[in-house]
Amino acid sequence: MGKVILDMSMSLDGFIAGPNVNCKQGLGEGGEVLHEWLFSGDIPSKFNDFFKLSRTNREVFDKSFKTTGALIAGRRTFDLTSGWGGSYPIQGIPVFVLTHDPPKEIPRGETAFTFVSDGIVSAVKQAKAAAEKNNVQVMGGAITAQQCIKANLVDEILIHLVPVLLGKGIRLFDPIGPEKIQLEKGDVIETADVTHLRYRILNSRNT
Structure with a gap:
């Protein structure tokens, strides 16, 4: 059985996006710095040559996908x-x-989208079934990530820690509830522009 992995780029002060997120600024004001490591090299990802990374960052990125x-x-x-x-x-x-209001129209393309309106537990269950023996990656939105953590559905957290203090914006871990969540440190991979930190959640519902 695969794992449920929360995978996010984050500033040192805990933000995954800057303020004033909108369709023109998907990462908010100044938030684009959090994803610069995906484009700071000259080695294309094996999965999409749109991403051009350093050798070490490419290894981390491609291993994940x-x-x-x-x-x-x-x-x-x-x-x-x-x-x-x-x-x-x-x-x-x-x-x-994850949504309470599925869109009436979905852009046509290569990806199969499933809109889940009955909660995060159902979303994870359906995603795990589709993934079979592979992992499920939680990669979009602080609220979705927080719901997964609160429900004890996350097995591992992979943080791409960017050396910047944004000061304001959208925090990844605020709020996630009053209960302590015990972590076990895994890989720590340092590069010039980002540090990749992997932690295992010891009290995950999946373990």
Whole structure:
């Protein structure tokens, strides 16, 4: 059985986007710095040559998607990206979108989208079934990520920690509830522009 992995780029002070997020600024004001590591090299990803990374960053990025069988995102992320034009940048991976109001029209493309309106537990269950033995990656939206953590559905957290203090914007872990969540440190991979930190959640419902 695959794992449920929360995978996010984050500033040192805990933000995954800057303020004033909108369709023209999907990462908010100044938030684009959080994804610069995806384009700071000259080695294309094996999955999409749109991403050009340093050698080490490419290894981390490609390793993650090599073992990913399904993605979970929030409706806001879907809307901000205009549904990725119907084709998520990594082909062949179904995307499950958590929403109370499924869209009437979906952009035509290569990606299979499923809109889940009966909660995060159902979204994870459906994504895990689609992923089979591969991992489910939670990659879109702080609220969706927080719901997964609160429900103890996340097995691992992979943070791409960018050396910047945004000061304001959207925080990844605020709020996630009063209960302590015990973590076990995994890989720590440092590069010039980002540090990749992997943690295992010890009290996950899936373990």
